[in-house]
Amino acid sequence: MSGAMLAPLADRLRPRTLAEYVGQRHLLAPGKPLHEAIRGGRLHSMIFWGPPGTGKTTLARLVAHHAEAEFVTLSAVLSGVREIREQVAEARHRLAQSGRRTLLFVDEVHRFNKSQQDAFLPHVEDGTFTFIGATTENPSFELNNALLSRSRVYVLRALTEDDLLAVLAQALTDPERGYGARLVGMNEDIRRWYARAADGDARKLLNLLEISVDLLDSGADAIGEDLAREVLAGGGARRFDKQGEDFYNQISALHKSVRGSAPDAALYWFCRMLDGGIDPLYLARRIVRIASEDIGNADPRGLELALNAWDVQERLGSPEGELAMAQALVYLACAPKSNAVYVAYQAARADARATGSLEVPLHLRNAPTGLMRQLDYGKAYRYAHDEPDAYAAGEQYFPDGMAPRQYYRPVPRGLEIRIAEKLARLKALDQASGQAG
Known part of the structure; x- marks a missing residue:
């Protein structure tokens, strides 16, 4: 078996040209700006943001291929500032000696820390190399503004079922890189099972296919229902990264x-x-x-x-x-909906922060000692339970010097209808008390 055939199927079937690339038609259909830039070999710094298995690394390689640029990779996890400086020196030497440009590709670029980003940013600016980063995370949260402002962000989408069926057909028919020479059969229904199990991820699809072919009995030439169910039983959870x-x-x-x-x-x-x-x-x-x-x-x-x-x-x-x-x-x-408490809480929080340390009015203070009582703590406090309907009409509960606020405004739904009615009655009592005073 050749060394090429020892490579994983997903690596063997990596597209070599734009024509072989499957998916991302919103970016790569003929006439689209990115398609024309790649085809014309026009390099610019980019960030490819999308789910796993959507072709981010492959697309970066195609950019380098069409631009006839040197493709260099750095690991966001393993590479430090020293490795970045080494690549910068090599890129400068390459440009001076042969005039060949360098495309620096950083996978999982969201893992690049600030010092790493700062180390290669000046060399992106002066054209020493063109930068392409790939990430599954939102770059607006993970990359600094300076790097973002110098790169064009392209959003890659999960592959559709039809995209995945096209990838599967290529794997089954390609005689050199896939299973075309072996004539592995798979009916339409089973192909769709695999496409759905892959959940938009071409790499996952090809890994499932490779496992299935490896499990074929000697002499068997088709992936049947029993084998497919066995392989896809652990087909994996839906896309969900638990923190991103x-x-x-x-x-x-x-x-x-x-x-x-x-x-x-x-x-x-x-x-x-x-x-x-x-x-x-x-x-x-x-x-x-x-x-x-x-x-x-x-x-x-x-x-x-x-x-x-x-x-x-x-x-x-x-x-x-x-x-x-x-x-x-x-x-x-x-249930009936109300965000009235949430809105009231946020408004009260804002006032609490804005008004500073306003004193608690004397009549609302507790007076457990004689000295406190001498200082009028609790003086003139009206005990609500001793008032008619257990409500001290007209009593003031906000700090002195702060006008009363209305934060809580019940909505006309559910129990808050009755709450609003009660608050309206109490407000009327307060107004009557003020008029009587």
């Missing part, structure tokens, strides 16, 4: 589905995250947050149900806890 872009996007989708009173969508995102390996207790905490932020006093039972679900998850684990959380999510999605 997908994590926060899916948490956001869950929260907004509940807020939007969409129980079915809320359940879908909940199950997507469980399937991706999220910590169920993290979800439990988020559900409690949703209950307070978006349901609030419109239905206070929502918070109780969310806390109960958290308790079930801690006590019983999976699957009982997950079912309890699903119950809480459906209830919260169907």
